[in-house]
Amino acid sequence: MRSPLDxxxxxxxxxxxxxxxxxxxxxDHFLAPPEPDRxxxxxxxxxxxxxxxxxxxxxDGKAAHSLHAYFVQAGxxxxxxxxxxxxxxxxxxxxxRRACVNQGDRTLLVALASFHDNPAxxxxxxxxxxxxxxxxxxxxxxxxxxxxxxxxSQRAAWVDHPPPLDLRIGEAPTFAGGPTAxxxxxxxxxxxxxxxxxxxxxxxxxxxxxxYLLLDMA
Numbered sequence: 001m002r003s004p005l006d007x008x009x010x011x012x013x014x015x016x017x018x019x020x021x022x023x024x025x026x027x028d029h030f031l032a033p034p035e036p037d038r039x040x041x042x043x044x045x046x047x048x049x050x051x052x053x054x055x056x057x058x059x060d061g062k063a064a065h066s067l068h069a070y071f072v073q074a075g076x077x078x079x080x081x082x083x084x085x086x087x088x089x090x091x092x093x094x095x096x097r098r099a100c101v102n103q104g105d106r107t108l109l110v111a112l113a114s115f116h117d118n119p120a121x122x123x124x125x126x127x128x129x130x131x132x133x134x135x136x137x138x139x140x141x142x143x144x145x146x147x148x149x150x151x152x153s154q155r156a157a158w159v160d161h162p163p164p165l166d167l168r169i170g171e172a173p174t175f176a177g178g179p180t181a182x183x184x185x186x187x188x189x190x191x192x193x194x195x196x197x198x199x200x201x202x203x204x205x206x207x208x209x210x211x212y213l214l215l216d217m218a
Contacts, residue, residue, distance in 0.1 A: 005141055005162065009192045012036070013164035017195070019046055020053055020204065028085040030054045032101075034078050038157045042075030042108060045211030047101040049204045051111040054083040055097035056200040062095050062115035064203040069111040075103045093117050131186035132170060140167040140187075143176040151177055163212055165189045173213060187213055 019035040032050045035043060048069050056064060075081065081103045088096040094116050101109040141159045154175055169187040172178030189209055195201060 005139075005159070006192065008160070009162050009164060009166065012038075012162055013192055013195075016046075016049075016164045016205075016208070020049060020201070022050065022054055022057065022083070024057075025082070028054075028058055028087065030057070030083045030085075032081050032083055034080055036161070037077035038161050038163075039077070041077050042079075042081070042103070043211065044071055044109070045208040047071075047075070047081065047109040048111065048211060049208035050081065050083050051099035051101050051109055052113055052207050053200065053204045054085050055099045055111070055113040056115065056204070058085050058087060058097060059095050059115045062093075062117045063199055065094070065114045065116040067111060067113045067207055069109055071109055072107045075101075075106070075108045079103055081108065088112075129184045129186060131188075134168050134188040134190075137168040137170045137188060140169055140173070140176075143169070143172040143178065148177055151175070164192070165209055165212065166192050167212065169213070 015036040019033050022030040022032050025031045030050075032054075035046045048067070051069065052064060052067055081101050084100050084102065086098040086100075088098050094114055097113050097115070099111045099113065100107055101111075141162060144155050144159050147154065158176070167187065167189050169185075171181070171185065174180060189212070191205065195205070
């Protein structure tokens with residue numbers, strides 16, 4: 001049975017997918033609608049996702065391979081952004097694109113993305129640390145049940161209007177009153193429903209998701 005939180009997470013995913021519906025407005029220029037406001041400013045993951053999606057829209061037959069992104073300035077929530085793509089190089093096996101996300105005369109993000117027609121599978125230098133299965137880990141929102149008064153305002157961005165992901169983490173994050181960790185910390189995340197099999201969209205959504213819990217891990 002779906003809970004009210006499930007419905008809110010699904011609604012957030014619908015809002016994100018609308019923000020990824022790019023409108024071509026010229027040669028390698030795209031207009032991107034805003035994701036519904038959660039943080040009173042443009043969420044960095046949104047701009048990363050829109051930059052990679054716009055870059056990928058100018059590439060044929062190659063999968064996203066790597067992405068380097070630089071956050072330049074904060075953007076105003078609930079306002080569209082424009083993404084401009086520079087075709088740095090088109091090689092036989094690799095393609096490079098530079099994407100800038102702008103809001104008016106302000107540059108919010110600059111990204112450099114590469115695409116490869118036969119990218120190698122990622123390899124880990126070391127085995128990942130052990131972690132409990134996702135079904136054995138609380139949802140992120142469960143850590144907000146008993147917040148100290150100084151952190152009650154955090155509920156709005158994480159519970160009342162949650163991220164478009166099913167996030168599970170085994171200990172309270174620092175922004176929910178948890179202690180600073182000294183060792184490794186693992187968490188699980190997944191989309192709340194299927195979104196099709198477009199590999200570029202999946203790469204874009206993964207890039208978006210990397211901006212959640214990033215500072216807490218750091």
